[in-house]
Amino acid sequence: MSWAMVKNNQVIEIFNGPKPLTIKGTQYPKSIFDVWSTEQLKKLGIYRTRITSVVDSRTHKTTGGVTYTINTDHVAIHYNKKAHVLEDVTNEDKSVTAGLKSKLIAEVDDHAHKILAPSDWMTIRQSETGVAMADNWKTWRASVRTQAKAMKTAINAVTTITDIPGLYVTYATASDGTMTSVSSGHLWHWPKNPDED
Incomplete structure (x- = not known):
């Protein structure tokens, strides 16, 4: 107060x-x-x-x-x-100031990279030794890339600043302490890897 x-x-x-x-x-x-x-x-x-x-x-x-x-x-x-300014702005000196949409897209790419990086060794092992990656990991890695693409498509579709909150998944805490999605959005709703299921 x-x-x-x-x-x-x-x-x-x-x-x-x-x-x-x-x-x-x-x-x-x-x-x-x-x-x-x-x-x-x-x-x-x-x-x-x-x-x-x-x-x-x-x-x-x-x-x-x-x-x-x-x-x-x-x-x-x-x-x-x-x-926030949504679109990139080209300055008088020809430099570009990234808009909110570009920043969000960069965040999505960075986050997808961080999610996939711990399992990259499986891809490397497959290419170097021929030991196949398990199908559930291949499916998951593909789903991360698919979700990142969906997020970037949703970001690019935004036309006004008031559209931005609708991009985010909203969560609530249930009585047992688990987090549940209460509204559908694209941003930061990543698929769980096989070890998290």
Whole structure:
């Protein structure tokens, strides 16, 4: 819980927790934050805060600014944000700044590589010694590549920043502690390898 000190209709300080205060020469213990009513605190210029904008890092980045709106019973805190640029941008010097889609595609390729790397030795062994890779591992490795391709196809199909959250698989924790998928997306839903089944 946090509070804002308001003076002359402006937020002059944010308290991230209760603390002793001196206001107009009078000292107040930090316990006022717990025991005083909203109206009593308001008479001192102290308002509870509410965050009204959560920055989803998948779609936006913070710009460092904060806007406060003083309401009758709270101060709304709004974090200023800017949407990620979806497409690559060619700069005046002909260099290219990667857009969000390119960054996500690179993440998919990197993740697929990391998933496959521990079993690469099976492929090498097969090519060098002729010892065949087990069919279930061949099937799994192919499924990782297929899933990576599906992820990249889904990323390339995005046309607006509001489409980005729909790319992600959303999980919830069941009562027994297991993670279950609660919405279908393409990103980061990798097939389990044969040793994980």
